[in-house]
Amino acid sequence: MRIALLLFFTLILVLPTQANDGYKLWLDYQPIENSTLKDEVGELMNGIYLFDQGPTFEIIQSELSLASEKMLGASIDFKKINREKSLLWIGTREQLLPFLSASLESEIKNLGEEGYWMGMIESDGAKHFTIVGNQPVGTLYGVFNFLQNIQKGTFDKNTLISDYPKVKIRMLNHWDNLDRTVERGYAGFSIWDWHKLPEYIDPKYKDYARANASIGINAVSLTNVNANALVLTTDFMKKVKVLADLFRPYGIKVYLTARFSAPMEIGGLETADPLDPEVQSFWQKKTDEIYSFIPDFGGYLVKANSEGQPGPHEFGRDHSQGANMLAEALAPHGGLLIWRAFVYSHEVDEDRHKQANLEFIPLDGNFRDNVILQVKNGAIDFQPREPFHPLFGAMKETQVGMEFQITQEYLGQATQLVFLAPMWEEVLKSKTFRPTANSTVSEIIQTPVSPRQVTLMAGVSNIGNERNWTGHLFAQANWFAFGKQAWNPEINSDQISEDWIKLTFGQTQELVSKINQIMLPSHEAAVNYMTPLGLHHIMGRGHHYGPGPWVTGGRADWTSLYYHRADSLGIGFDRTSSGSNALSQYAPEIANNWSNTSQIPEKYLLWFHHVPWDFKMKSGKTLWKEIALHYDQGVKSVAEMQNIWASLENDLDAERWDHVNQLLAVQRTEAEWWRNACLLYFQTFSQRPFPAEIEQPAGDLDYFKSLSFPFAPGIRPSW
Amino acid sequence: MRIALLLFFTLILVLPTQANDGYKLWLDYQPIENSTLKDEVGELMNGIYLFDQGPTFEIIQSELSLASEKMLGASIDFKKINREKSLLWIGTREQLLPFLSASLESEIKNLGEEGYWMGMIESDGAKHFTIVGNQPVGTLYGVFNFLQNIQKGTFDKNTLISDYPKVKIRMLNHWDNLDRTVERGYAGFSIWDWHKLPEYIDPKYKDYARANASIGINAVSLTNVNANALVLTTDFMKKVKVLADLFRPYGIKVYLTARFSAPMEIGGLETADPLDPEVQSFWQKKTDEIYSFIPDFGGYLVKANSEGQPGPHEFGRDHSQGANMLAEALAPHGGLLIWRAFVYSHEVDEDRHKQANLEFIPLDGNFRDNVILQVKNGAIDFQPREPFHPLFGAMKETQVGMEFQITQEYLGQATQLVFLAPMWEEVLKSKTFRPTANSTVSEIIQTPVSPRQVTLMAGVSNIGNERNWTGHLFAQANWFAFGKQAWNPEINSDQISEDWIKLTFGQTQELVSKINQIMLPSHEAAVNYMTPLGLHHIMGRGHHYGPGPWVTGGRADWTSLYYHRADSLGIGFDRTSSGSNALSQYAPEIANNWSNTSQIPEKYLLWFHHVPWDFKMKSGKTLWKEIALHYDQGVKSVAEMQNIWASLENDLDAERWDHVNQLLAVQRTEAEWWRNACLLYFQTFSQRPFPAEIEQPAGDLDYFKSLSFPFAPGIRPSW
Structure with missing residues (x-):
């Protein structure tokens, strides 16, 4: 008996030691x-x-x-x-x-x-x-x-x-394909097991809905914006209905991506012209059918005339004609049409930075009131840091919503700890000076342009079928942060991180403080070791993994050279009036201020200016030296993140500690790789020595250039 | 205090209720x-x-x-x-x-x-x-x-x-691609996260090794037999080394699939001719390099000149010349060359059933003694039931090993409970009558043809990154059974299932008995509702999901008609001397016996004979009626499996019970689909009514034919 009791108590002590898989x-x-x-x-x-x-x-x-x-x-x-x-x-x-x-x-x-x-x-x-x-x-x-x-x-x-939530629609965009691969997904396969639906209902679906509800997310677009029309077939509707029914009591509505050419692909028509009555009828019937399965269906999310996706331009129509035709089909059911503003023409004759504004501003006022434009936070493409998109504040009669990217396509992918809330906060709190002198991006996305319109914040999901949902444990914090910022775009990131740490790891002050010291500076660290001072889009082609400032060939705006423009004189993209003049798309207060190299925030310097290597920065150092110091500082920051995490070994369960510890070591290696590769490459233009005070970039530029990653995750499988 | 104590004890009661994710x-x-x-x-x-x-x-x-x-x-x-x-x-x-x-x-x-x-x-x-x-x-x-x-x-x-193990090499063959897709994989992505290796070591790798060691598996081929040469590059060797180091103390050796054209693809050569000195040198150096990373590297597994894979035939050489060249490179290191016998020429002029024997028997005696031929259990391709492969017993001087398929490509894929041990046992215990009158397949694969040779049983893995490893919980039993049968090919399947049930669910007699009643008849059930009485290869094209007896067009031996040969007179493939004479490839004792429709076991009848619809079966019923009864019996068996499982609801944790319960409902639907589709289709030839005593097949044959599954798992992603 005594032994039994002893064993019993030992059992109690033993149980909590079990692994935490996240x-x-x-x-x-x-x-x-x-x-x-x-x-x-x-x-x-x-x-x-x-x-x-x-x-x-x-x-x-x-x-x-x-x-x-x-x-x-x-x-x-x-x-x-x-x-x-x-x-x-x-x-x-x-x-x-x-x-x-x-x-x-x-x-x-x-x-x-x-x-x-x-x-x-x-x-x-x-x-x-x-x-x-x-x-x-x-x-x-x-x-x-x-x-x-x-x-x-x-x-x-x-x-x-x-x-109460300050934004009406707080939405995850899954870039999940029907075959369970995930575009820009770094956490395994899609959690949507379409093949087994509608019969088999994975218990994970409920856990997913519960997690979303717990942070206020109330909308989900299930499928990739590079869309497959088959999701609109009756077979798939039955599958989608199962998810919609499961999500409904959690307050979550389901949306689908609508491929613009669906009338031709699954409707047997020879056109998808939005003004064609047969096309309109196709979409009306299709939409009615969806609502017969899912009475509270949210609506469609559409990527059209962008990166090869079909759209109204093929039929001589504009974005508003395309969007309105779909919105018309949704309107009787109260559905919403979300049209992505991430568009750019195939013929690169203008700075890509300018294209969304050029295409959409002329259409302002043409959109139905159940249409919302979903605008990426910046004008290029989810770069480590971007100035806010000039469409925010520029559209007066069109509702615009925000699109953030939770999945870390350009921010460390599967292996780096980068807490994104500070980046999103920076964008949200940016002053636009339009429509009023005090306007901010945050205010714009919270304010309906008419009483019948809704507001929107969308985040591209970082969720997959890996056990901890997001691959990297700390990527959970980005999912959490997105929900909290969509609920209240004015929230501070340090409040989010503190909450997440307490809910995830524990409440002790030391733990919270130390993990905060890892999370809060992590975004600035990534910007530093990848793209400091306004550099952008210099990563490996296609997969976007690792540095690729040397990428050239093929379409100009898919090269790195197009964006960094390094030469013997200097570096950076001249977007002032002497260059592409993209700056003129911002409010005059910004355009004037940022046109001046001594007034523009240095974090945006090379985004808008081609600057001589010896340009004197605010620190008194030359641009070349400042670039080098930033790259080096990025690496040092990761080293510091490693040190702090190492000190937590005895405060956390072994499984999670080891997982993060391993990944921080990978991040350190990758940060060094970024620094060394970029500095060695840019040095071929600057022809200047590295500053003595930094760790000297090591390695062989040709070797870095030779690296290839045919199996990097998140892109079309190569099988 | 009292409350605290009370809470404390409640806590203990509460904890064990947590979900079991498998x-x-x-x-x-x-x-x-x-x-x-x-x-x-x-x-x-x-x-x-x-x-x-x-x-x-x-x-x-x-x-x-x-x-x-x-x-x-x-x-x-x-x-x-x-x-x-x-x-x-x-x-x-x-x-x-x-x-x-x-x-x-x-x-x-x-x-x-x-x-x-x-x-x-x-x-x-x-x-x-x-x-x-x-x-x-x-x-x-x-x-x-x-x-x-x-x-x-x-x-x-x-x-x-x-x-002690009766077979020397007990091996999993992963058909995992480097991009983490898995050919014929039904449990998510590959567990090998190549992109994060060698830096990030998933704790799952150890759990995988532990599970294998616990059932005696001592060898793993990591990559798809439809191979990618890049796995042989130095970058990948570093990754493979990490796994090899982890697996070593568990007694597990690592093998890789070698693409025959690798010298051209990664070696810069213009040929992969096995008699070319440069090619030989490439493989020697490559192999030496692998051993410099992994001193106990197991060797290569090769699929050559089969289904489009490159091989020695392109260079006018035969299989033994190809295999020996690779074996030569491995020999100094003690490595093994495993050559798959699953080959068939692209020009279908002979019954595919005969091709392996036709190609390999003339080469008997030509292979080096560190070569082993890996032979699928049957001559076609992992069908629900196949007679044993006639190469077993036919090769006198060549070591042959067994290849089973654990992943359920043709046996229910992701959604069906089919316990495979009885099928494997049937093959292993088959009498071959060669090399001796008492020989069995089991004995042949346990017996080295020379003292220096090793024995082999390989199983195509059913493991992926889904949390329960295998997608369907009961698919774990097939992994377990494979290990146990590789350790001892004479073991009875009911001993395996009993052990697995006890280790997985619990020891009570009722539980064991009931779950055994589900598992043990499950294979016969699947044969009945898919391919009874020797029918084979009548599933959907490409993905092999669901019935497709109507598949025609394109390459003859990739159609269903090629295999079932139904016409107004009867059904079945005449492989006797009046037909393809594949039967002659077996020992005379078998060939003579099975040539006779009244002597051949009825389970193989239509495999070897084209039989009239009114042929009288041992039961006294006509063939047509017997076919219909078998299909119907398959469905009834699944219904019975459902009933038994339903009775266990209170004896098992809710998560696992519900998972299996849902999947059994899917299996029931799929079994009915198989029965209805196949019987309606075959009826168009037999022109006979369905027997009154069966549930009448319902549905519309055109509808069944129209079904398409572009996102069925296990095939090249369509994205």
């Missing part, structure tokens, strides 16, 4: 260690009264049950709870109406469909901590907020909280 | 419930003395630690153990020599490099349960056997066990 994301509720908080939460959790039933409240119930079991080791018996004796009330405004003061009711009502309120309510002299949403999904968001505050150790039942 | 395979040690066994094992585990150190003994130590923690809730302190007081001794024969009698020592020695012995040894009057191998890896196999016996509840310390 599958549970930021939702891995841990036992509450603070006894005061534990008592307080224990009391609340011991008597939860749910005012509603239905699918979303079932999710709320199971989330609370799981949290209670994990945080408190106690199960909740919802059936036994008496409403009046319950300390925690959860419901919708309508159900809680009898207990709300008129002013509180009105306050809650103003939070909108997805908003929630929580705080103490008195009824018959008893106090009830109450979580209330206008709709079930708002209540769900409130419950997740409540649980996250507990897990972060910041919960206080006497603090009122009310919140 | 990752731990058959190695998920569970607490021992039988108290007698638990005491006995507890006593042994409490004092383990390891006679050796080194990498393999570190693995042994950590396996024992894990098992003890999970089974007993007790950790083992190896450092504190005094040898004489230890009850469990583990070491190699050499170290244990002082304690072994001369006869026991000799008995153990005869078990060979990988064999092991366990039992009681007395020393100084004390008894020690001892696990001893001739080499560390043998000891590791012994320890796995010991732990599995405990987990199965069959351990008895007073039973002597000695065992």
